[in-house]
Amino acid sequence: MDPYENIVIGNFLYSLGLTVGQLSGKDVRPMCINLLQQSPMDRPLGDVLVENAGITRLIEFKREQNESVKEETKRLKLSRALQGDSRMQSVSREIHWYIETSESVANLVSRVVPYLDFADDDATTTTLERFTESSGRDAVMRAIDDETHAAYKQYLKLVAYSHGELQGASGGLVVSYSKDEGIRYVLLSDVRDLLFDHRLVREAYFERVRRYAKELNHNRALKHRGLSKTLELGRDGPSLSL
Structure with missing residues (x-):
């Protein structure tokens, strides 16, 4: 039986964390990794945003056995929204990915x-x-300039609008790690804040x-001082007897 998407997603995120940890030196960059599956952000954006x-x-x-036409409809809407915009098409093929998995003789085929391009049988695949290894390397070693980061933000907004805009909201988490403080999680009230520059978020x-x-x-x-004073009064205060 093929593993469900959430099983594959969980293992992908774990593997990505391992890769980032192995490649990182003393300082580990803060990273926003959010599973949007079955949240209000799932339909307009996707399953995972890193x-x-x-x-x-x-x-x-x-x-692979999922025969729903929902994803193909979303792809067609996005393709129409990007028609004639070679810059955004290039950004899309850099940051927006489709991962299909199936089981074959106890091995995961991906x-x-x-x-x-997921409907194109001749498209180049990996x-x-x-994909996990290359994403981990980029997360540790690559630096996105302001112009490129602005294009990424513009693309994510375009994706959301082409799929019916961002209805509702979902909280997110920023994860940061240092050898001195270990893992730290910080709550974001709205996952759309992930579109900010990571430095501003941090x-x-x-x-x-x-x-x-x-x-x-x-x-x-x-509170502790108040409690201590109450206990002290209880010990030293006058006692009454009949």
Whole structure:
């Protein structure tokens, strides 16, 4: 039996994390990795959105035996929206991917192709393993300039609009790792904030978390002092007897 999409997605994200960890040196870049499957962002965007200073990847996962026409309809709408725009077509084939998997003799067979081309049997493809490794390398070693990053943001918005705009919202997470502090998760109230420059996300959200932690520690200290004073009064206060 072929594995469901969520099984493949989970293992892809784990493998991507392993690759990034192995290639990273002392400093690990913050990365936004969000599973949008079955969230309000699934229909307008896709299953997974990965973004940091080196990559942006919007990925749709499907099993080979999935015969739904929904994805082909989305692809056709996107193709029409990009018609005549060679710049956005190039961006699409760089950051927007379709991953199809199936089982064959206990091995996972995968076909990874730009989303625009998944209906083309002659399109150049790669495998899930090679795609994961190349994405990990880009996430660690590549640097996206401001002009390219702006084009990526424009493309993601165009994808959403071609699929009926962004209806609803879904929270997201920024993940950061350092040897001193380990793994840190920071909540984003709206996954659309992932379209921001990762530096702005880090500064805005991590600063908010620092302030919140400081306030929380202060309140805990006040509560602890109040509790200690109450206990002290209980021990030393006058006792009454009949």
